[in-house]
Amino acid sequence: MMNIDIINPNAKFYRYQNDNKLRWLSNDDFVIWHSRTELKDEKYLLKPNWPECCPGHRSLPDNIVSYLSMFPHCCKSHKTLVDADWFTLEKLKRLPEKILETARQTENLIASKLDESDWYDHITEWIEYSIESFGQLPKGFGSPIALNVYLSHIEHILNCSYEKIYQPKIDKILAFINSYESHDGAADQVDIIELIGKYNKWLEIFPWQISYLTHLKAHFENQIPILSGEKKYNRYSGISKIRVITEERLVTFLMESTQHILKEVNAKALATQGNLSDPEKKCFEIINARRDHELMQLGENINDERKKLYKLFKQWFSGELRYLKEITPILEKLAEEPAIKSAGTERDRKDHYEIEKLHNEFCPRMPISEAVQHFKILTSTPSKNNAPFLTEEAFKSFIARAFGRMDIGKQKINFGRGETNLIISLFAEFFQKASRQWEPSGQCKDKYVSLLTDNFHDWKKSKVSANFKVRPGAWQ
Template identity: 25%
Template sequence: MNRNINLEISNPKKFISDIENKKFVEIPGSDIWDLGFSNIPHHNYTQPKDFPNCCEYHKSILSNLNDWFNTFPNCCDNHKALLKKKWFKKELYTDIPNKVLNSVSYTSSFIEHSIEKDNWYKEITDYIDYIIDSFGTPSIGGERFFSVIEYWVKNSLEIPKEIEWKRNQLLDYFKSKTEKKVKKNTDLNLLHSTFQNWIKFIPEIPVFNSIKIAYKGKLPMNLFLYDGEYNRFTGLTTFKGRTQSELIEIIVNHTKKILFQLTSENVYKSLNLTDKEKYEIQIIAEKHKLGQLLLLENFSKNELKYIKVLKKWLKNEKGFISELKPIFDKISEQNFHSFLIQQIFFFGQSLEKLKHLHSSFGEEDFRDYFLPHLTQISKKHIATGETFNKKGKTDILIQDMNAINTFVAECKLWKGKSYLSSAINQLIERYVLWRDEKIALIIFNKDNKDFAKVIEIAKETIEEHELFESFVEEKFKTIITYKFKHSEDITKIVTLELILFNCYKQ
């Protein structure tokens, strides 16, 4: 099938402007012309003997076609318009009557051979489309062929009674081809601008970045067009464009699919939470989940479009995060405390190896060793030494950006059980405010060879103290966590970390 497609641009200025300014250029059908191609019969076709003089039916068809062609192109207003085309010459179409008659013969034979097959409908309609395409653009003679073959199907096609319904289905096909339809706006430039507007409305937040990168500036033809239909007779796949409203419905559904995957209730699963915190977050998360489901499922096609969906989703998400913030702030502080204790342990471990450095250290020197490190571990906290708190100056005080104490610690040399007991009293009674909740005693052993014994006695001393409440956990063998009653209010509980380092000088 060879076609020589020609263009006669009726408005060259507009055509050039469209090429320069639009993603897609639409060429009016009236500016395209070709003479079609020679169609061929199917492989089972046998031409009647002495065709077309074989019967009155074929002779009458040819006679009517010749009469029509004698008046062509003055036969109708549509064909009269051809006289204004520079390319039009009637002699180019002198064989049209014979071509129409042959096409009717080919097609009627094909229908008779195909009507009882399983895939009969697509085969027959594809073959008819192939025959019509063969008449070129504009389809001179194609409309004559179509009306003759439709009449034949309606009045002359012989088929068994049990498949009579197939005749009606074919007639519906002919009707669908000839009915005047309301033209749908399937302009690709409109579809492209609609799609790019959707990309622009996607929020500029990290969870959407990959989506914006994937689609920005792209031409998703799979969204602009319906699935293609392949015609084995023409060898072509044809695509029908969607309207703007159809594209928006696709975008709405795609938006909902994306948003279903971008929920926030899984954030808490990676955090180290207490059962109470998990319960609080789960309650809020379920409320958020219900809001998302109502938002993304319960609306009609024409009620909400993608911009409204995105706005409502963001509002719902913002409310969810707002409700979670107090819990996350609390969790963040707890995580910082765990990180702080871990860093103190790592810094102290390094110091244990530097005997030439710590051999001459006193309590203040040990404090001064830790402070520069502690000031660097968080931009949201400030670490200071010898800072006044309550009734005296504590060795290490860490506060958040609101000047609220988050950690109070004393550095002490190991000088036996009674000295440690006094250090506990000093820390809790002199330096710990009513609102303080996390404190620490950092003990440095310099004079005792048996460090294990030091650890044992220190643990005994802690648990014998009158404010001791309970043991919590032990980490790295030298970080032991306890719960203590507050000296001013026994209903309040503070967390005390006992942290021991072995700086024994041999």
């Protein structure tokens, strides 16, 4: 448990919009005092009279006394603590006991784990936990108190107490300790408020009011793209860590996401899927969005990444309007040709956009709403490409073709690298549910494999069948 004191009475806790889970505090405003470390369920391997067992260990209590006798006049940074009204030597009363305890536990853990297969993870996680147990002084007041005493002792023991056969492992542990001491790989200082401000500006600029972009808005409003990489969990501290993204990387992410969305979701893509309807209304929406951008920039001297975004949107608006203007008369002409579809097409085209009213021809016992509800997640969840797996129009076409047996072309699912099994899992989950509730027999796996392969491009039945299984929690 961290022992934290807020030293600035005017300190402000920040949080991301209405999110109560993500909060942060400036490192000028708090101090973390040292705390005990706990090593559970480890067999004791050190000598019973530790640290009186040898000269090397006996020197540790002497080094602690020597260090604290000079503190806080030991260095320039710590000397500033003399005038800090929140600091008192009373806080260090149990520090000697803490250093000895943590050093003993560290030596014992290294001895017990060094021959195990996952020795490196155990030892480095413990050392990280131990380092953090020495606390943190506010910015400008120096390194954690007495941390150097602990690290120097552990380095000495590693260098002097192990046979040569362990030297490669010892070198790796020492390198890990040195990376902490030298701050190699330390994250750059970032302003979280500035990052969130940039992201919110992007949300304001993006033309969500255009109908075929609107469905993406909720996803991007509800995410926090200021964290980078995978979470790292420490089994000893119980804390997970993840890096905060840099401002430069956030700007790159926003530009790449914008470009990808605009390339994937546009009038041309809708036309290719056979889902481009009411082009005049779409032109009206784009013209309004373009004017909104002009008004946003009015009287502004914009020199940051927004300048590039506005330029990118301006190009996209222009291209969309030109394409819609050129294709509208062609669409009108095609709609007039009776041979373009078989009898019943006009009825189908109308009903296609009323999918809830369709009769489920695929599984007659199942209400069509079950299929709509199950697969709707494909329109609201972005793939690794940052665009949804299916547009609203493509989703409706899929439901109409697969369940309403309408004469509509196959659709294409937008997915990124490594997401094929995720999509297969969604169809396998649908099969599992249907076979239990609505199918007369549970022996209908091929039917549900074909639900994917027969209605979407680029899905091989053999591959889908081989991987057709539910992955719990994949879509949560």
